[in-house]
Amino acid sequence: MSKNLSIVNKDLKEERDKINFNVEEFTNWFYGGAEKVKEKKYIENYFLSDKDLNLELDTSYLSYKDKYEEAVRRSIVVYKKLYKLHNEMGGTHEDFVKIMENLRFTMGAINPEGNPFVLHFSMFALTIMNMTNDEQKAEWLPRIFNCNILGTYAQTELGHGTYIQRLETTATYDPKTKEFTLNSPTLTSYKWWPGNLGHTVDHAIVMAQLYSQGKCHGIQPFIVQLRDSETHKPLPGIDIGDIGNKVGFQTVNNGFLGFKNVKVPYKNMLMKNSKLLEDGTFIKPKNAKLNYGTMVIIRVHMIIDAACRIAKATTIALRYSLVRRQSPINPNEIEPKIIEHITQQNKIFPGIAKAVVFKCMADYLTKLHLSITQEGNTGNLARMPELHALSCCLKAVCTNEDAKTVEVCRLSCGGHGFLRSAGLDDVYRNSTAAQTYEGENTVMLLQAARFLIKSFNEARNGGSLTEGVKYLFDFIGRNGKREIFDNSINGILRAIQAAAAGRTYIAWKHIEDDKRHNSIEVATNLAGVHLTKAAELHGYVCLLQVGIEEIEKIIRNVSPALGLVFKNILELFAVDLILNKIGDVIQHVDISNEDIEKLEKQMETLFKFFRTSAIGVVDGFDFSDPIIDSTLGSYDGNVYENLINAARKSPLNQEDVNRTFHLYIKPFMKSNL
Ligand SMILES: CCCCCCCC/C=C\CCCCCCCCCC(=O)SCCNC(=O)CCNC(=O)[C@H](O)C(C)(C)COP(=O)(O)OP(=O)(O)OC[C@H]1O[C@@H](n2cnc3c(N)ncnc32)[C@H](O)[C@@H]1OP(=O)(O)O
Ligand SMILES: Cc1cc2nc3c(=O)[nH]c(=O)nc-3n(C[C@H](O)[C@H](O)[C@H](O)COP(=O)(O)OP(=O)(O)OC[C@H]3O[C@@H](n4cnc5c(N)ncnc54)[C@H](O)[C@@H]3O)c2cc1C
Secondary structure, three states: OOOOOOOHHHHHHHHHHHHOOOOOHHHHHHHHOOOHHHHHHHHHHHOOOOOOOOOOOHHHHHHHHHHHHHHHHHHHHHHHHHHHHHOOOOOOOOHHHHHHHHHHHHHHHHHHOOOHHHHHHHHHHHHHHHOOHHHHHHHHHHHHHOOOOEEHHHHHEEOOOOOHHHHHOEEEEEOOOOOOEEEOOOOOHEOOOOOOOOOOEEEEEEEEEEOOOOOOEEEEEEEEEEEOOOOOOOOOOOOEOOOOOOOOOOOOOOOEEEEEEEEEHHHEOOOOEEEEEEOOEEEEEOOHHHHHHHHHHHHHHHHHHHHHHHHHHHHHHHHHHOOOOOOOEEEEOOOOOOOOHHHHHHHHHHHHHHHHHHHHHHHHHHHHHHHHHHHHHHHOOOOHHHHHHHHHHHHHHHHHHHHHHHHHHHHHHHHHOOOOOOOOHHHHHHHHHHEEEEEEEHHHHHHHHHHHHHHHHHHHHHOOOOOHHHHHHHHHHHOOOEEEEOOHHHHHHHHHHHHHHHHHHHHHHHHHHOOOOOHHHHHHHHHHHHHHHHHHHHHHHHHHHHHHHHHHHHHOOOHHHHHHHHHHHHHHHHHHHHHHHHHHHHEEEOOHHHHHHHHHHHHHHHHHHHHHHHHHHHHOOOOOOOHHHOOOOOOOOOOOHHHHHHHHHHHHHHOOOOOOHHHHHHHHHHOOO
């Protein structure tokens, strides 16, 4: 890819010359301030400029095994530097988190098919930080931070990923020896999927059914050593390996794991929530779902990941659309930039708006998570269900939108979008993986729907509701009358709220009707499609509501020119949303054909305004060329040069004649059949 930033494609330069707001100001907002942007750039450059990484090597051409080995090698280069930088910065925990946060995106450029240590630095470390007592923290945290041990989070099994209550791995406590014995009693009880498990880590948090005093006490987390610290050989009783080729995440080293009478000391059960006394007496936690805490943290983090994948994909699609010319709109005119085709704007502009609104949601949810966790630390767990429902709902809605948007971006790049060098395939694969991991999205929506139905019942009985679902009162208050539509941002919000509440009511009624002939569980299953639709609509309500609140605040704090861009973005998000959900809206809102036509016209006007700002916004996402890693999306826009240069690097092009010509093709051609 061209690295010469001074020779920018003239069509792209012309676009940038027309930007009428301060791009840097937008970047500062996106990353949380000028200081954070400086830090990000510094950290990014600190790692990416390291020649030892050998980033010139296009790992996509390597074999499965070579890819893994190169990913491990590169990661170690990075982690060694991480500790050096951490020391230079002052060595505090905050410094470490700062580097890790920035590394998340830099790592994507270094190991595009996934990081073979990601679970160590996320779920493993977070579980030990959040689910251990003080002695356990003192024992394990230094070893984790110093990487003396490497770990993963082993929960999912061959037979169960969603319904974790039915995990089959057992941990049986013997008070005489003060040990647990871990076993995988069936094939389906084998751990299956944990990232980094196959050949990388030597420890794991293992979720297993605790048996003590002859009773099962449900799933509990245990720290288990899997491999010898010197030889890395699996310890006796451990059957471990890699699960093989996947749709993506090729270098994450997802693994399988079986136990046969593996002994684990008493102190290795994580004891912050549930407790087991040495004599084997089990003490229940205040809330059994506290052991699911790490999943909640990661779901919250996944919203910003989704925003960034969309931001990256739309950056590629938009820059390409501003330099690609094809198909005259007026027959006698020169071919326009493909962005002039309004359908192309319709493919890309709403995606850019989603990246911005998802970022607002990620900020909101991170703050909410922090405050609910702080309440939890003082023993107040009242808001845990709200956080669980919201994080499940938004994890599902944002990653579903993410995968859809990235795919539309790929399609918007035509044939070239299908090239690996376009840079959209790994983004897409990561997006679709996110739809499944950390809770399959349908299941996540059903969890959110449970909360909605409970809240609906509460509202019907005149109880109190949490802020985010208070709109259910409005629906009940209308007593069957439809919401009257008005074409303002708040009017759109009320319409989506009415659709979400209306669908919740349909699901609720479905359950109530079916309950007459069935158990509540069967009735709930039969209402499943309505429940997922209600939860999805609720997710959009949250996004729009938070988007409105956050963007109003932003507009008060930025320059008028950037404020107008944010206003434009919010309207784009809102109008695109209501037009996409018009079927649901019509069912519960008094909206006329003229209103819908007005919205469609409004969308065209919004596109017109956004046409000049769009490049400034995607430049403002501030993905450097090594991070964007795309022939179509580089800053200079020299797409065709990039494409031919990348093609020339194909291993097949390193010789004029491939040996298969002499081996097979020529004899075949000469054989006269
Ligand atoms: C060291 C520095 C740190 C730096 C930090 C960096 C951070 C890095 C961030 C990101 C990096 C990303 C890298 C991530 C890679 C991850 C790879 C993927 C990992 C995985 O996939 S791990 C496995 C994930 N598995 C799942 O998600 C399983 C999904 N299933 C479930 O969650 C549950 O089974 C279930 C929720 C669906 C059902 O549970 P169950 O016990 O059966 O519950 P029910 O009996 O049905 O009852 C439901 C009831 O419980 C309430 N509830 C459930 N969960 C919670 C909760 N967590 N909190 C509160 N309440 C909960 C629920 O509301 C219901 O209540 P009700 O009965 O309705 O009142
Ligand atoms: C890339 C990747 C990385 C992963 N990393 C890890 C890891 O590090 N550690 C770890 O422990 N796990 C990991 N996992 C496992 C992951 O968390 C599970 O695959 C996920 O939670 C889904 O569970 P499942 O595979 O059992 O799907 P299933 O639950 O079997 O889903 C199959 C279908 O059944 C449906 N279904 C299931 N239950 C219900 C229900 N109650 N109601 C309605 N429909 C239902 C689903 O909607 C889906 O359509 C990873 C998975 C992937 C893909």
